[in-house]
Amino acid sequence: MPPNGEVSSLTGNAYHGPVAFTTTHWSVVLEAQGESPAAHEALEMLCRIYWRPIYSFVRRQGLGPEAAEDITQGFFASLLEHRNLNAVRKEQGRLRSYLLGALKYFLADERRREMAIKRGKGQRLIPLEELRADERVEMDPADPVTAEMIYERRWASTLLERVLNLLKDEYRRAGNAALFDSLKELLPGDPDAPSQKDIAAQLGMTENAVRQAFYRFRQHYQSLLREEIAHTVATPGDIEDELRHLIAVVRA
Secondary structure, eight states, rough: OOOOOHHHHHHHHOOOOOOSSSSOOOHHHTTTTOOHHHHHHHHHHHHHHHHHHHHHHHTTTOOOOHHHHHHHHHHHHHHHHHOOTTOGGGGGGHHHHHHHHHHHHHOOOOHHHHHHHHHHHTOSSGGGGGHHHHHHHHTTTOOOOOHHHHHHHHHHHHHHHHHHHHHHHHHHHHTTTHHHHHHHSSTTTTTOOOHHHHHHHHHHHOHHHHHHHHHHHHHHHHHHHHHHHHOOSSSHHHHHHHHHHHHHHHHO
């Protein structure tokens, strides 16, 4: 989870204007009620991005890693097969809330639990092998943090990491990988972070140029963050509310 200062620095606290909201992943799914090929593709993409919070919640139910992986795979297999979105009201249709509610329902039904285990074995819909060792420890059921809180934290960290990776890719495509790596070090929370003066000397830039580059770095991050959040909500009005929720979770 990013440090509190980093979250505030990157996200900002002020409203930054509307985000383009035409064909976001979650809105496509809701508009088509999951029936069109485009909706299925969008839903599968969202599942592949946000599987970590689901796995975290399942582990908190007292299941071991292997059983939790089977349940997680089975849950997503069922979700993608049935796409039962009729109960999702558009004005409340946030992907984060929908997936958590659907997972609780899935786990509560013993018959569906058996189907999940059977269906999940041998299928690799979600890249669970990407779990790092520290993530597996964090998800240990012995940890006193509630399943809901772990879900929320993992959701927030997944989204923030994805946005930072998108920004990283853009810098690298533009041939500015070294600039990205240096600007990232300026984020709050790192006591050993170099100064802007040090980075300027390292990159052969003026200190003012580094300051302006970091300003653009933060502004573009904020834009990408709101765009990514837009992919998980049903209406433009939900973006800022979801961002505030994200910040509150990280600061908790």
